[in-house]
């Protein structure tokens with residue numbers, strides 16, 4: 635397993651669960667000083683990432699891109715794959731496609747988290763799932779054509795009513811034709827929704843493609859009450875070799891959160 639830490643480039647996400655908020659150069663510099671393998675980026679849009687600039691930073695600091703988030707499409711524009719408005723669903727797909735392009739240029743996947751949206755108003759669950767499925771079919775195949783998975787993240791009940799746990803998510807994805815989707819398991823959401831996090835990880839065997847490494851309170855692992863050892867053991871048991879990426883609040887401050895994360899990463903992955 636490899637370590638990653640989040641950099642948000644989105645001013646509207648200043649109070650969000652991202653460790654670094656002061657630009658790519660500063661985030662990459664500090665990430666490499668702590669010995670992280672990679673950074674996960676949360677841009678306001680695909681064109682906020684200057685590819686030459688980012689490549690230079692990655693080379694200089696021996697970092698990779700773990701993943702690129704699309705959540706700003708929801709945060710800034712309120713676009714989602716399950717909006718009742720077809721034009722909004724199309725804008726959501728276009729926004730995500732552009733992020734798939736830029737992520738793939740760095741050998742990384744894009745993440746669909748908040749852009750899945752939620753079931754609202756008169757929309758039935760059946761209809762919302764049909765729209766979600768359509769979006770994922772198209773975007774999953776598009777990501778696959780770039781040699782990358784597309785990461786679909788189930789969220790806790792306060793953020794979506796589509797999927798909140800691993801097992802129903804996997805069941806839904808198995809019903810799609812595209813084989814381009816992998817599941818993002820965010821330990822913060824799972825702590826709220828799952829009965830047993832290690833068992834939930836085992837239920838995600840063959841599907842988990844990325845992990846958000848967050849404690850129960852969305853702080854660095856070790857600062858909340860999630861016992862991480864059985865979770866990492868379960869990830870090892872299912873053969874997970876991807877990133878443990880710290881999508882957490884910069885608490886008590888960014889440097890302390892980064893230090894706590896990398897220490898927890900080393901301690902839990904070497905057991």
Ligand code: LER
Nearest residue numbers: 705747748787820881
């Ligand atoms: C995104 O990775 C996520 O976990 C959501 O909670 C977005 O806020």
Ligand code: MN
Nearest residue numbers: 787820846881
């Ligand atoms: Mn997450």
